[in-house]
Amino acid sequence: MDNNADDNQCDIRVQVVTNYIDDQSEPDADRYVFAYTITISNDGDVAARLVSRHWVITDANGKVQEVSGDGVVGEQPHLNPGERFRYSSGAVLETPVGAMQGLYRMESDDGENFDAPIAPFTLAVPGLLH
Numbered sequence: 001m002d003n004n005a006d007d008n009q010c011d012i013r014v015q016v017v018t019n020y021i022d023d024q025s026e027p028d029a030d031r032y033v034f035a036y037t038i039t040i041s042n043d044g045d046v047a048a049r050l051v052s053r054h055w056v057i058t059d060a061n062g063k064v065q066e067v068s069g070d071g072v073v074g075e076q077p078h079l080n081p082g083e084r085f086r087y088s089s090g091a092v093l094e095t096p097v098g099a100m101q102g103l104y105r106m107e108s109d110d111g112e113n114f115d116a117p118i119a120p121f122t123l124a125v126p127g128l129l130h
Contacts, residue, residue, distance in 0.1 A: 010042075010044040010045075010046050010048055010106065010108050010112065010114055011042070011043040011044035011045075012040060012041070012042060012043070012044070012048065012079075012104070012106055012116035013040070013041040013043050014038060014039070014040055014041075014104070014116060014117075014118050014119075015038070015039040015041070016036055016037070016038055016118070016121045017036065017037045018034055018035070018036045018037075018121060018122070018123055019034065019035045019036070019037075020032070020033075020034055020123075020124070020125050020126055021033040021034060021035055021090070025125075027096065027125075030094040030095070031092060031094070032092065032093045032094070032095065032096050032098075032123075032125060033090060033091075033092050034090060034091050034092075034093065034098075034123040035088055035089070035090045036088065036089060036090065036091070036100070036121075036123075037086060037087070037088045038072070038086065038087055038088075038089070038118075039084055039085075039086045040077070040079065040084065040085045040086075040104070040116070041079075041083075041084045042079035042080065042081055042082065042083050042084075043081075043082075044081060045081055046081065046108045046109055046110055046112075047078065047079060047080045047081060047108065047109040048078070048079055048106045048107060048108040048109065048114075049076055049077070049078045049079075049106065049107050049109075050071060050072060050075075050076055050077050050079070050085070050104050050105075050106055050116075051070070051071070051076060051104075051105045051106060051107050051113075052068065052069060052070050052071065052104070052105040053067070053068065053069060053071070053072055053102060053103075053104055053105070054066070054067070054068045054102050054103050054105070055067040055068070055100055055101075055102040055118075056100070056101050056102055057091055057093070057098065057099075057100050058098055058099050058100075059093045059094050059095040059097075059098040060093075060095035060096070060097045060098060061094065061095055063094065072087055072089070072104075073087045073088075073089060075087075091123060093123060096124065096125040096128055097122065097123065097124045097125070097128055097129065098122075098123045098124075099120050099121065099122055099123065100118075100120070100121055100123060101117075101118055101119060101120040101121070102117075102118045103115045103116060103117045103118055104116040104118065
């Protein structure tokens with residue numbers, strides 16, 4: 001999935017790959033563990049720093065978790081034009097299917113703050129969805 005946020009020649013693209021972590025999950029205890037790898041690309045003309053994140057995680061029961069904080073994985077990566085930053089993290093759901101979406105708050109080197117949206121993506125145990 002790709003998303004684009006355009007503002008003052010800033011073009012931040014976010015790609016997501018998800019995986020179900022079977023050996024850490026306990027379906028009998030309503031514990032489903034998912035990993036996701038995010039690649040953030042600066043496809044614009046202006047360098048920018050990822051300042052903060054905001055995630056909305058929803059399980060199949062409609063339970064919503066919101067997670068906000070500074071940076072990602074303890075970093076506030078600075079991306080020059082053409083650079084990428086990749087990291088992995090995870091989420092634990094009470095159901096075998098859920099969704100995540102959110103945004104990264106970015107600050108360009110010319111002082112503009114803007115949001116790079118992260119379109120909804122699905123977390124699902126393999127074989128459940130067709």
